[in-house]
Amino acid sequence: MIKEDKKKGAVTIFDVAEAAGVSYSTVSRVANGYQFVKPTTRKKVETAMKQLGYVANLKARSLAGGRSQLIGLLVYDFQSSYLVEIVRGIDDEMSQLDYDMMLSTTHHRKQKESAHVQKLAQGMVDGLLIVLPSNLEAYVEDLSRQNLPFVLIDYTGNETETINTVRASNRKGVYDATSYLIQLGHREIGFITGAMEVGCSAERLQGYQDALHDHGLVARPDWLLAGDFLEMSGYLAGKRFASMTERPTAIVSSNDVMALGAITALQEMGLRVPDDMSIIGFDDVPEASYFRPKLTTVRQPLQEMGRIAARMLVQMIKNPDEPAAQLELPTELIVRESVRPR
Amino acid sequence: MIKEDKKKGAVTIFDVAEAAGVSYSTVSRVANGYQFVKPTTRKKVETAMKQLGYVANLKARSLAGGRSQLIGLLVYDFQSSYLVEIVRGIDDEMSQLDYDMMLSTTHHRKQKESAHVQKLAQGMVDGLLIVLPSNLEAYVEDLSRQNLPFVLIDYTGNETETINTVRASNRKGVYDATSYLIQLGHREIGFITGAMEVGCSAERLQGYQDALHDHGLVARPDWLLAGDFLEMSGYLAGKRFASMTERPTAIVSSNDVMALGAITALQEMGLRVPDDMSIIGFDDVPEASYFRPKLTTVRQPLQEMGRIAARMLVQMIKNPDEPAAQLELPTELIVRESVRPR
DNA sequence: ATACTTTTTGCAAGCGATTGCAATGATTTA
DNA sequence: TAAATCATTGCAATCGCTTGCAAAAAGTAT
Known part of the structure; x- marks a missing residue:
């Protein structure tokens, strides 16, 4: 009933606040699991939220400085199974960690890479997972400056000590x-x-x-x-x-x-x-x-690399002061049928 | 110089406005290709944007009612090649149309489907591409109410006349x-x-x-x-x-x-x-x-289905009044080696 | 030069959240 | 019972951008 007043469907914290008889900030606090909220109040708000079917508006939330629970995934291609496998691992892990992912494919267009990075960074992601061949210098600096956490997957370069990477041996x-x-x-x-x-x-x-x-x-x-x-x-x-x-x-x-x-x-x-x-x-x-x-x-271990990178990233998002790590995962020889003794 | 004032890196329309000596609304108009802007002014603004490396902030833009150039992609899984192929087609087309995609995987958790739909819808996408087995009734109504354009891929159901679908024969x-x-x-x-x-x-x-x-x-x-x-x-x-x-x-x-x-x-x-x-x-x-x-x-034609769905969606986004269409793409028998005459 | 259009621009009001700070109430301590 | 302390809650300012509306500028016709 209450929500029918508004033209558009979206239920906002104001609607919830009104229904629960509290202020909108309290609703926000409940929504974010802030600790100093009286249990009874919390319950009231939660009930109202459930009843009205409240869903936080990500754009507003992240504009205002909150987390978007969204990570950006930048890959150079989507045709090769190699990348799909990595993405599978990431997807799997991220979805368990309750993050969604924003996928940007550069399709090998080098000039587009840094534009994409910019867009994602200024955009709305909490962190970035990057699988790109090289050309890193172009945007790594930007990212650090905006202190946006990121993890490089399968990147092999020099000055790697200060950034997070996951790779195979x-x-x-x-x-x-x-x-x-x-x-x-x-x-x-x-x-x-x-x-x-x-x-x-x-x-x-x-x-x-x-x-x-x-x-x-x-x-x-x-x-x-x-x-x-x-x-x-x-x-x-x-x-x-x-x-x-x-x-x-x-x-x-x-x-x-x-x-x-x-x-x-x-x-x-x-x-x-x-x-x-x-x-x-x-x-x-x-x-x-x-x-x-x-x-x-x-x-x-492609899927594993994806999973680990995902976890590292979420770790960084939660605690930005974490020191950077460079992980090298072991490879393994899989013997099948295409080799025969001399 | 000018932008160094601000603590955080992000260049805003205000920075650009100041640098170009115009008001921020003008900058916004230039950024959105609005027609009534004096050519010389437009040029000034564009120069300033380029010089400062301005990139629009998506969250702000879409919060304020603009387009996000982002479409949501909801799939139930990412392990099967079947879905990956569809996503490939979508990715390919969307990236040409200059859209990014937000990928949500429900991992078959039915209860999560409608929550995801809600999140994406209230979130920040301009439209939705859905590849889900069924359970559609749960959210189709929500979507229509918020009049968020969407296209169903490979969905086979009844009351399909009013919604956009792409499928194979x-x-x-x-x-x-x-x-x-x-x-x-x-x-x-x-x-x-x-x-x-x-x-x-x-x-x-x-x-x-x-x-x-x-x-x-x-x-x-x-x-x-x-x-x-x-x-x-x-x-x-x-x-x-x-x-x-x-x-x-x-x-x-x-x-x-x-x-x-x-x-x-x-x-x-x-x-x-x-x-x-x-x-x-x-x-x-x-x-x-x-x-x-x-x-x-x-x-x-999985990739093709993805591509077509992508195009349909963008069409809908541009012109919401477009009537809904149901496309059925032809299948084709591919003869290889696993069949032999009786 | 005057009055009337038509372009161009700028101001201000949101969009839906987060958060620092101050005010309120509840609970302890003296 | 008054003073002090601490958990709760509300207000207001912000985030960066879009847009309706009105003012300013430029262009035209009289």
Whole structure:
């Protein structure tokens, strides 16, 4: 009845205040769980809120300085399973922590990145989760200045000591994968790189090179093919490898999607995997185990990374003075069917 | 210089107004592309905005009644590829239309649905895109009352004439798939249903039954197994089919994920697909073509559905008087490797 | 130059919350 | 019983922006 007065449906704290016979500030305090409210008053207000179906207006709340229970999620793409997996982890955790997320996709348009960051920051989020390849310097400063908490996922850069990051052990993961191949008797091992503007690509390459070196092998430059994390580049690399007169007996790919592309290419060229060529990926995206042969790969705990980043962020939001942390999660070699002893 | 006065970084319209020597309302008008602003003034303001790096504060803007360029996206889950595909389409289109999206996942918690809807609606979005199984009555009324534009994706219900929906031809898709099997000589055809609380499940089942009927075949009740769209239920159905003494020669599954589960089960029981059993899915999620045997399936244009829904919504936002439309997109039979003539 | 339009601008009133500060009531202490 | 203390509550100012309304400026016709 009472609420029918107003034209538009929205029930405000004033409506609740009137219904409960208290002032609007008291309603606000109840809504925010402020401690100094007389229990009986609290009850009255809560009843009124329930009865009127009051829902806080986020824009107003966060404009006035409160929390919006909204975090921003900035990713560069949404097509790759890699990102979807991370987002799944984030979504899962955030939804348990009662946060919603605002998703912004830059679609690789570099110039848009910092505009997006600005928009989100000045916008309405309590914190930011960022999965972007690089170009960080452009907005990190802005963010710190506005002291908006943020966590970088899978970012690999230098001056990282003062900011929160969550990543996987890229170097070690590839190092282990390469060592595994070597233990299986492989001596001629090729490598497909990721997009080199992304920090982790260099780390993975390093893992490959270190492993060869530590086992007394030398990396042949012609077996180091440049990829960009997309399937097509893996496919092309596969074609290249297949048509070499001296070809390696095993290949390490900087991610699963390229590995899958490479296998397709190899098969098209009449080579069998793993009989004629072993291949190992990185990430362990869902497709890796659907594909036949099932892909042997280095699992990066993507969902877990998302979850942890989410928790870190909420932690930062609650306590902004928390010192920054850099987490590196362990990777794990998942043995399936795409590798065979030499 | 000027902006350094303020403690916090945020540049407001007041700062811009001062720098440009005009009133704040003028700045607001320029920011919103209002027509009655003298060109020279507009230029001055724009220069000042650029120089100070002004970014509109969304919360304030939408609180005051403006647009937020934000749409809400309500899904019940984020684990299935089916939803991810739809979201991909939406993201793609929305980002071109310069909207951001706020993602809320209900994680199947029914009671949370309407709370989420409320939150988003009272929150700050200009419109809502909803992918939820059912339970619609609970909030559709709320939405209409607040006249917040919204579009339902893949919703199948009755009283749908007054609301915007985008869906695929579920019945026809399964009808075609079943007919295809029949044309290939199959006479004994099993079926795995989806979760029956979801509207499209009934439609798909109907398609199966209609096809059998139209070809003079009768549906055997013991070949109609209940699934819930998740892989495990497909797997269990596969086991059931495999262990029947009289088993069908082909199976139609209400979605791909269950079909994949069923194939796994059949293989485990020593049956070859498609040699001993043909199977056909629905959706055409990415996994369908990675799997071996590659899955023959009915493609539902998921990304396209997302894109179209996005466009419809933006249309509604711009012109709220637009009449509601119900779009049904055609499905398409994708022939791969999991079906063989009887 | 005067009166009348038509553009451009500025002021002020919200939008729906949060919060510091002051006032009220209740409870203790002396 | 008065004074002092502490939990409760209310008022008013703010957050940054949109917009109706009225005043100022510019342009036209007389």
